[in-house]
Amino acid sequence: MIAEKSALSSAEEVLRQIEKAAQREFLPIVGPSRGKILVEEVRKAKPRHVLEVGTLIGYSAILMGKELDENAEIVTIEIHRDEAKIAGENVVRANIPPKVTIITGDAVEVIPTLNGPFEFAFIDAEKSEYLQYLDLAENKFHKGTVVVADNAGIFADQMSDYLDYVRNSGEYKSRYVQVGDDGVEISVKLQL
Numbered sequence: 001m002i003a004e005k006s007a008l009s010s011a012e013e014v015l016r017q018i019e020k021a022a023q024r025e026f027l028p029i030v031g032p033s034r035g036k037i038l039v040e041e042v043r044k045a046k047p048r049h050v051l052e053v054g055t056l057i058g059y060s061a062i063l064m065g066k067e068l069d070e071n072a073e074i075v076t077i078e079i080h081r082d083e084a085k086i087a088g089e090n091v092v093r094a095n096i097p098p099k100v101t102i103i104t105g106d107a108v109e110v111i112p113t114l115n116g117p118f119e120f121a122f123i124d125a126e127k128s129e130y131l132q133y134l135d136l137a138e139n140k141f142h143k144g145t146v147v148v149a150d151n152a153g154i155f156a157d158q159m160s161d162y163l164d165y166v167r168n169s170g171e172y173k174s175r176y177v178q179v180g181d182d183g184v185e186i187s188v189k190l191q192l
């Protein structure tokens with residue numbers, strides 16, 4: 001007997017499971033609405049090297065990874081060991097094409113140890129530290145690197161230094177995309 005093939009890919013199944021879990025218990029994932037904007041940016045940029053700050057249990061890494069091919073690599077940093085372990089299991093189950101490297105540690109300490117370059121970054125960890133993450137990662141970016149920062153609506157106060165920098169330093173072309181009552185800041189690096 002031929003087994004019936006699921007209409008959903010493994011990645012989509014894992015994403016739906018995490019979305020359901022996020023509704024049951026408080027899980028601050030990017031979610032499907034802002035996730036759609038993230039996916040659009042990944043599709044446009046087609047990055048080979050992605051940096052993610054704030055893995056949680058792997059939802060956004062899988063969301064980005066299912067848009068990329070096996071030549072791509074996602075490096076994602078999570079401070080909590082338990083979350084990083086579950087993320088690892090979810091990434092394996094999702095069976096996405098890129099290599100995903102989950103690093104357990106404080107992004108402030110981990111980012112300086114990374115080689116880069118990165119053509120895409122998703123920042124979604126401690127809101128008051130966004131500018132610090134960017135400062136530490138910036139020398140691994142190049143012209144055209146896209147940086148998406150989550151929760152730029154509801155946590156705009158906590159990340160005001162970050163928003164001021166990407167909007168006014170002249171280093172980025174930056175725009176805010178409102179999604180429901182929150183939003184993402186999308187910043188494209190202008191020079192090397």
Ligand SMILES: C[S@@+](CC[C@H](N)C(=O)[O-])C[C@H]1O[C@@H](n2cnc3c(N)ncnc32)[C@H](O)[C@@H]1O
Nearest residue numbers: 029030054056059060078079106107124125126
């Ligand atoms: C909003 S959640 C990330 C959600 C995830 N990006 C998603 O959409 O599925 C933020 C995560 O960042 C982690 N985090 C907070 N501060 C961190 C730091 N300094 N370094 C690394 N991870 C950090 C938290 O433990 C938490 O799991």
